[in-house]
Amino acid sequence: MANTIDQKQNFLKGIVKENPIFVMLLGMCPTLGVTSSAFNGFGMGVATLFVLLMSNTVVSLVKSQIPSKVRIPAFIIIIASFVTIVEMVLEAFIPFLYEQLGIFIPLIVVNCLILGRAEAFASKNDLKSSVLDALGMGLGFVLALTVLGITREILGNGSIFDYKFVSEDANTFILFILPPGAFIALAYLSILFNKLTAKTA
Amino acid sequence: MDYIVILIAAVFVNNIVLSQFLGICPFLGVSNKISTSVGMAGAVMFVMTIATTATYLLHNYILLPAGLDYLRTITFILVIAALVQMVEIILKKVSPPLYQALGVFLPLITTNCAVLGVAILALGLENSSLLKAVFFAFSNSLGFGLALIVFASIREYLELANIPEGMKGVPINLLVAGLLSLAFLGFTGLV
Numbered sequence: 391m392a393n394t395i396d397q398k399q400n401f402l403k404g405i406v407k408e409n410p411i412f413v414m415l416l417g418m419c420p421t422l423g424v425t426s427s428a429f430n431g432f433g434m435g436v437a438t439l440f441v442l443l444m445s446n447t448v449v450s451l452v453k454s455q456i457p458s459k460v461r462i463p464a465f466i467i468i469i470a471s472f473v474t475i476v477e478m479v480l481e482a483f484i485p486f487l488y489e490q491l492g493i494f495i496p497l498i499v500v501n502c503l504i505l506g507r508a509e510a511f512a513s514k515n516d517l518k519s520s521v522l523d524a525l526g527m528g529l530g531f532v533l534a535l536t537v538l539g540i541t542r543e544i545l546g547n548g549s550i551f552d553y554k555f556v557s558e559d560a561n562t563f564i565l566f567i568l569p570p571g572a573f574i575a576l577a578y579l580s581i582l583f584n585k586l587t588a589k590t591a
Numbered sequence: 592m593d594y595i596v597i598l599i600a601a602v603f604v605n606n607i608v609l610s611q612f613l614g615i616c617p618f619l620g621v622s623n624k625i626s627t628s629v630g631m632a633g634a635v636m637f638v639m640t641i642a643t644t645a646t647y648l649l650h651n652y653i654l655l656p657a658g659l660d661y662l663r664t665i666t667f668i669l670v671i672a673a674l675v676q677m678v679e680i681i682l683k684k685v686s687p688p689l690y691q692a693l694g695v696f697l698p699l700i701t702t703n704c705a706v707l708g709v710a711i712l713a714l715g716l717e718n719s720s721l722l723k724a725v726f727f728a729f730s731n732s733l734g735f736g737l738a739l740i741v742f743a744s745i746r747e748y749l750e751l752a753n754i755p756e757g758m759k760g761v762p763i764n765l766l767v768a769g770l771l772s773l774a775f776l777g778f779t780g781l782v
Binding site: 415416418419422423446463466467470471473477478493496497498501502505538546565568569570571572573574576577578580581584585 | 609611612613614615616619647661662663664665667668669672700701703704708711712729757758761762763765766768769770771772782
């Protein structure tokens with residue numbers, strides 16, 4: 391079954407058809423919590439992508455060694471190890487992002503997307519498919535977070551990736567960088583997403 | 592006085608769901624009926640308080656003295672997972688009615704980021720003590736319960752409402768959550 395067309399589908403499904411945020415609603419906490427600016431959303435997305443990729447790889451490699459009764463705790467330990475690595479690397483090299491993301495970095499452990507892919511995909515498939523699955527799902531996650539971050543930053547702060555395109559004293563919709571804005575922006579983005587995907591289907 | 596501030600801050604001002612975005616999955620997932628949301632709120636209250644007690648002790652008496660602070664994330668999630676299993680087994684044996692009410696929600700709680708989040712946040716409290724950390728966890732679980740139950744009661748009304756086709760399902764729920772969060776924003780500056 392592992393021919394090239396299957397693999398392409400396998401990779402692409404995470405980006406649109408089974409997009410983790412808009413379609414499957416996995417990993418909502420960081421999605422809403424850190425997307426007050428495009429850069430934060432992107433950084434969180436990449437951190438999650440890394441953990442997802444590594445955990446899917448390892449789970450897929452060791453799946454036959456883990457007794458099925460203790461697989462969930464085993465997966466959690468694998469995931470938690472990589473989260474600790476991300477935490478240390480960010481703290482050492484990108485302290486600014488580490489401060490901004492704060493509590494949401496250790497919380498990557500309980501991101502249902504990662505455990506969900508380990509359980510539903512990597513524990514049943516070979517290495518190559520698992521890596522592609524993780525890349526697709528991870529990119530879908532990065533895209534969704536970045537788009538949400540960009541939307542909120544434009545509306546709330548009048549800037550994109552910290553590049554301000556309105557004057558300093560201009561009035562922006564500050565609401566959108568406050569917590570309620572996260573819910574409202576995601577609500578309208580998911581309406582838009584549904585509309586767009588319904589047309590192409 | 593400290594404790595009153597913690598309580599009001601956790602329940603209203605920095606509500607764990609509506610302003611800190613922890614525990615969104617159960618917030619959106621089990622909020623279609625008031626009765627299930629009450630069960631979930633109860634289970635979270637139970638687990639969050641016990642888990643924070645355990646992780647606080649673990650952090651201050653084992654990890655810190657041994658210089659193993661970097662193992663925080665791994666040990667906390669393991670302790671919480673084990674604790675949830677244990678609570679489930681004990682409840683089943685000791686109090687079947689309570690198990691009936693909370694049982695289905697317990698396995699879901701391991702991956703509820705609010706529990707791990709509060710356990711980590713509790714370490715950062717000012718002049719923290721065990722009592723304060725536990726009280727902080729309890730207040731946050733009250734805040735979680737409040738948000739969940741209010742949201743569920745609104746959703747029960749929404750079932751009767753005439754919602755535009757494109758907004759059915761997730762979008763309308765997110766919008767309602769947004770408005771609810773806006774309402775809670777009004778508490779800013781209370782403490």
